[in-house]
Amino acid sequence: MRPFTYERAASPADAARAASRQPGARFIAGGTNLLDLMKLQIETPAHLIDVNRLGLDRIEPTPEGGLRIGALVRNTDLAADARVRHDYGVLARALLAGASGQLRNKATTAGNLLQRTRCPYFYDTAQPCNKRQPGSGCAAIGGVTRQLAVIGASEACIATHPSDMAVAMRALDAVVETVRADGATRRIPIAEFHRLPGETPHVETALEAGELITAVTLPPPLGGHHAYRKVRDRASYAFALVSVAAVVQRDGSGRVALGGVAHRPWRVEAAEAELPRGAKRAMAAILDGARPTHENAFKLTLAERTLASVLAEARG
């Protein structure tokens, strides 16, 4: 690990101020992704701002009947919250499908949204990677692509976003709340939060430098059948090859977001009209324009079958 200085922020606004003041500063929450990458010198912050004791660890009802989840709420606590289990089952299920008990005890809401890709070439500092080192090229293109994106990728990067939680939040239309260095706050819809790689795969979200996530809010409950189905190479403690987050109503209408297929949680609202006509029609519309490699084309079939299984379960 490269040397860094460390401070504990006194308030959310103070944290955002400190981050804009110090070049190379980063927030640290659970640390489970950032420290992993710092040990490999993929992340090399000069200054760490600890945001763990800012009181951002509460889950509260919103006036609209939704839920406001503090940025520092641990994944375990969010999945165990009675309101989340009852009204936002897709989110509880997605959280519980991720990582391990030890990691969920530490991982936070904000940190989970901002975790970085698991592209094997991003982790291998001997390889070119536009995300790790802008302009250096992409070793994954033409390399081992089994785990990588099948849709929304670019000539610069074909990585996927690894979070399970974010896929459920995309299906639920969550909103990310932030504070900037000047104290100004804003609300970013989750659909606009994560970016496609384009020419700048190192720019992964809509956040500005030093902008601190304070909370994620969920709209009022949708009702319906909630499911998160994750397919992976081992039964637990592994990232998704493909995952499906779905909320399906009695009349067969619903919402679907996919994990493991793109640089961000993948949802195509216009395709959801096809849901009552079955998984084949719906998935063809959701993955319209997919450009898989010969190694990851299986994800298209897998996504369709996973959705078929979720829809069958929803019909009961």
Add this chain to the structure above:
Amino acid sequence: MSRVTLRVNGEERSLELDPRTTLLDALREQLQLTGSKKGCDHGQCGACTVMVEGRRIYSCLTLAVMHDGEAVTTIEGLGRPDALHPMQAAFVKHDGYQCGYCTPGQICASVATLQEIEAGIPSHVTADLTAAPQLTAEEIRERMSGNICRCGAYSNIVEAITEVAGRPA
């Protein structure tokens, strides 16, 4: 250098350390508590599992400075050779190990697993999210998936945990 006070296994310990020091390295290198093991150092094996403020975490993926003032329990604090914790005794009885390298982490995670089920925290295999989770072998296996055993002692580990949980395996 940073100053950090930890309450380790019930004792206040003051440390002077580089902020880069992980909790695992602080325990092993500075406090000579070498029960917690370094398997992967990247959150992928569970050998470094300890309890912080009563919750199990991987001590390799956290900085000691982030835990100033907090209580840490390691395998050394759970029991002693002449007064084993029931989970330690059950691992011995059921042969829940071969080489023993993963065992301190397994035992810390096992104790926490039973507490988490007791506290009603659901898991990936809990069928009904709105009901209290059941103490089944399936639940134990899923909740222990964050601890890898290279020797493959898994079935004996499940038996040990099941016995402590008060159910026949």
